[in-house]
Amino acid sequence: MTVSQGVAATLPDGRSVTRWTIASPSGVRAEVLSLGARLQALYVPDREGRRANVVLGCERAGDLLGEGAYFGATIGRYANRIAHGVLPLDGTTHRLTTQPTGHTLHGGRDGFATRLWDGVPVRDGRRAGVRLRLHSPDGDQGFPGALTVETTYLLDPAGRLCIGYRATTDAPTVVNLTNHAYFNLAGEGNGTVLDHLLRVEARGYLPVDAELIPIGPAARVLGTPFDLREERRIGDRVVDGDQQIRRAGAGFDHNWVLDGNGLRPAAVLSHPASGRRVECLTTEPGLQVYTGNHFDGTLRGPSGRPYGTYAGVALETQHFPDSPNHPEYPSTVLRPGEEFRSMTVYRFSAR
Template sequence: MPKDTVVSQSKLTVCQEGAATLPDGRPVTRWTISSPEGVTAEVLDLGARLQALHAPDRHGRRANVVLGCEGVEDLLGEAAYLGATVGRYANRIADGLLPLDGTTHRLATQPDGHTLHGGPDGFATRLWDGVPVREGRRAGVRLRVHSPAGDQGFPGALTAEMTYLLDPAGALWIGYRATTDAPTVVNLANHAYFNLAGEGSGTVLDHLLRVEAPEYLPVDGELIPIGPIARVADTPFDLREAAVIGERVAFADPQIRRAGAGFDHNWVLGGNGFRRVAVLSHPGSGRRVECLTTEPGLQVYTGNHFDGSLTGRSGRPYHAYAGIALETQHFPDSPNRSEYPSTVLLPGEEFHSMTVYCFSAE
């Protein structure tokens, strides 16, 4: 379908077009945001999803560096989390039990008995309402979804809003806001998988990763945090200096094995406020992305469980380590861990969070 340019700002453009149709007949819209530096982001209103992001390498050659699928059946099923905004609660809540104000709420759970990314019918499979926006020198799309009280078992009616903005330098800004009419919990995150060599090109085992965090959360066999925060020193999780991902996930470490021969852990980030927390780079192409955030945690998942059953937009299947997710968020299972930063949101308050991915080539 033809694209309709709805925003043009300082050579930034935002176009929209029909992308697909849901089984119930509702249309899915794709928003394409382009910057003069050659970075282009494609966003679907289905799951408020970053479906693709094209970035140049050291020679100026552009490639899509985000995993994504095309078909609606995949996006509503096995590929639901690829690039999506996950919530109401990103990551895991143990046993689907949410204690709040003296009441334990029973949440909808996945087959393993825990609540993951807001439940089986979380925000990743919802159709969000989108409008083009511009803020200063940045332009993009703002998406909103309403979650009624009791949705997936969560108390309180929640209205969530997230905004994708590109700036003229090609940095992708992702902002979140949420309000509620009754006490609840909220933890929103983007679940994009990066492969800086190009989507469908192979694994990220040759990428370099740095995470500026002195601590992380060890997990049990079901990837629920055991409890106490642990130091990264003298473990494969010490990424305070950039390390080759493939070398780290090859360690004979119980925590690496529990996650399926890779990372699926939350790093406890150092510092406060808006700061740089991670750098991912690919020596072969020269592509580099810096992650900055206001959040206290970073869930790093190295795509350990991709098994070839999903085929990306490149037409190639995704096997283990096809991409790496750098999910800025609060900690998993925080509602059951009083020592973790609180995720409680009260009426009259506003949840807000900001994450930026800055792309470059060297």
């Protein structure tokens, strides 16, 4: 296991972006950037041993502050949506920054994805990686409480990538952290994920309104395009005329309510042509699946090829969207003296 460090890019204001490269004897190699505590690249072998970068990235560093800000980033202070930027907490209503939709998405206009994090190489037994730290002051994007966050990427000799999160606060607040990597197991820029197979360990999902805000309790996946309890071809599901599929822009942009508790299997994504397969395990209660429905070719990846519709699929392990406005959802409240902890593991193989 090796960890190396260097300068990846220079931002317009002159600050340097650091890259950590973590290599495993299995052939898996991860590249992590200090900008957004971001998984910038992930090289995985296919059944013939040929490696390819299987996560989407940006050709130009400047795009990571704009249209590509979420690619591979640690998303916070609150992943996903909070309706109308309204956060009720302990009898007080906090007004959060919102995007043009009028809702708060992924922590607001200047969320954690656009920040430079401090990082140090770390080792944990046979695993090696990088731990990144960020301080978010009280009132950041409208959120109460000063929050200290750590994201740790650890790769083991078998090629398992573990992403761990920790957070503490000095006043009551809400926390919902995730990683926003888009996977394409054929290799980034190499077509769409419509030919990928996806399984999700969930009997329920959250239907959304026309603005992709959850409309209430979980619905059963049985008899819907959201029933992925057995592997299904993504392309067969996103062409379905179901109203929920249409609302998301002819694809998935929904939260599945995962079965079970603790660290357990959440999803399996596989690419039959290359044999690459990734199993996702998590301690989180939900999984947001987004199939890149709105990619329009504007952004280009490291391959130089444009990202069109369905260029990648995000498997975002997290708490539920808009939980602060849905008391029936698992709570995202964090209080002084408590510690937020979460873990997600990506296990790679080839068949």
